[in-house]
Amino acid sequence: MKRYLLFRILRSILSIFLVTTLTYTIIYSLVPRRAVFQDDVQYGKLKGKPDELAEYENTAFSKMGYIEYYNSKKLVDTVKKEHPEVSGEPTAENQQILEEWTKENGWDLKQFPLNKTYYATKDVPLPKRVYRFYANMLQIDHPWKVQDPDNPDMKRSLRITNDELAGWALVGSGTQYKYQIYFDKQFPYIHQNIVHLDLGISYPTFAGRNVTEVIGGGQGKSDSQEVTFANGKTSRSSVDVYSRQYQMTSQLSERDKQLYGDNYAHTDKNYRDPSMIGISFRMGVIAVLLAYGIGIPLAMFMARFKGKLPDKMGIGLVTVLISVPSLAFIYFFRFIGSRLFNLPDSFPTFGAGDIRSYILPTVILGLLSISNIIIWIRRYMIDQQSADYVKFAKAKGLNSREIARKHIFKNAAIPIVNQIPMSIIGAITGATMTETIFAAPGMGKMLPDAIQAHNNPVVMAIVFVFTTVAVTSVLIGDLAMAMVDPRINLAEGGK
């Protein structure tokens, strides 16, 4: 079993890798890179200034990993190391030297249209980009991580201390993050900053922010709390002190230095609303609980009265639910919910802080999957009803309710157990429609938004998250099934 599990996990990792690579290739080779600027306001404004436009374009492409870009200054500085006589002036000698250098190193020499200074670009081939994506993905923090030329005698250590800002914590020095492991009042109470996922930088929507932060960070208005800083001052601030990161001495402001007393002054903010992943996860899990909570009893009821009126009515209902398009279904229930129960028909009406915003999208998400659950559970239950053990139980004198609850359901539940992790995932990832219609700021809505905005890094990140979650859920489903039913042996040929 252990051996099977190991290989299974390895295979799962391989398929995650393959899916991500395939998606990466599709996005970065099929989506025209020009399309990035389609809805960019900044880009439109620069159309009158060709030099700045070229600079903006190339910087954007280099941020997204399409090209490597040396602007005039960097190009001249680099070439100067080999040819000290070169300068940035657009003269014939300079051009010759630069041309030689660029040809040797595989770059393309270009000129700005107006001021005629030179710059160079180099296309990054797709395999190299894929390699970079994976190479940068896992960021592991260690005491030799930060190399700051302005701070040469920094101590490098990891020790457990009672920090005045964070309480008891594993505090690092020389690390990227100050608090490597810390405790706070939020689930799961113990947090780490040692391993981080780096999925690139978002562009053009959420421009400049880390993709991980866009998906996993808070949203909405910033949340201020009383914070006592290192210099003893207490003020209302929205900084998340646990996220203190090393700030290069050259960029460190005097105020930051006073507030924190050291270089760890770069912080994230606290936000009032949960992250995209958080919103999708909450709605998804509750929707699944709801779907099974209603679906299982209904299916059991239908199976017990197979072929009679309750069963026929149920089948009729399920047929309608299956065949009506989800879009029409969602609108119909949204209409009912807002008319009869006075619930908001759009998420932002009351915002993420109000429970009323969640009710309709969650309930509808649950109802969408209910017909499938009913069909299959009814099928399993009916298949079990003719089994020998049921006849035996009947002969022993158990009534049909007892048999259905205690015997049939236990056996019918085995395939259901396998499905539950997948449904949770399905609810999270499949919420694209409900989240779009209700304008809920979750991951499901983010996927079409990001594709439409040509935000390739975010698309990649969402695909990566979805795939990881999907592959894991299949694995957990199989393990859960093997746990519930001891007859099932996942590994081939015994243990």
Add this chain to the structure above:
Amino acid sequence: METSEKKINDGFTFVSTDSLTSEKIDTPTYSYWRSVGRKFFSSKVAIAMLILMVAILLMAFIQPMFSGYDFMNVDDINDFSKRYNPPSMQEWFGTDKNGMSLFDAVWAGAKTSISISVLATLITTVIGVVVGAIWGTSKKIDRVMLEVYNVITNVPQLLIIMVLSYTFGSGFWNLIFAMCVTGWLNTAYFIRVQVMIMRDREYNLASKTLGTPSMRMIVRNILPYLTSIIVTNVSQSLPAFISYETFLSFLGVGLSADVPSLGKLISEYTNNMSNYPYLFWIPVTVLALVSVSLYIVGQTLADAADPRTHM
């Protein structure tokens, strides 16, 4: 002896042998399609749905030919008397903000939506059944195809469709291509499982030992058993494709701007839900009717297509 014979003949008469009648009381003639038809038409719901489906199909494919409806036509936009007319005898489904008749719009949209789902279902089913049948019989192909399936089904289909519509542009045929390019894999996987269940039955083992080539085994021994399963799959995928096209149009990808579809109408009239509700609810109702009738007719046909129910 004579008395006993008389006793036996009491109440009985001798009949001459009639070879013609004896033929008739032999096993009744069985025609597969006639039995399918009889079984199908014994369900009242199915007949009602069939009539509804035919009516909708005829309306969707004939009405747009006469109405001359053009999705991009805004001739009447300045004629205030034509705008937002509620349903009446003149304008059956009312008019929208451009003064266009919703009746024309709905049928033109239904034509596109139905065409897309029928074509996409046809393509995915044909490819899916052919590939799935081979996939299910060959264990070597199975090993490779399983990994291909695992990888491709994990790439969000929405992403593939959206990216393809960016690269090849949006339009009717491009959307069908984008839907089919990964869609066939799911049908193939479904057929693979069904074929595998049939593959190792005794009669196939017997057939194998008699030296039947595998192509013949698939076509003659296995596929006929799967008729009802394939029809069920078709009846489920028709509404699924309609639903999917609606969703894509709602997101604004897939079809180009000048092609009307039910999804596009729904997404366009979403804003009118509170002030002019008929604009929104009529396309939704038509969409629901199309899907429900297609699904129920398909399901009943699938039941009827199963020879085990003919007895």
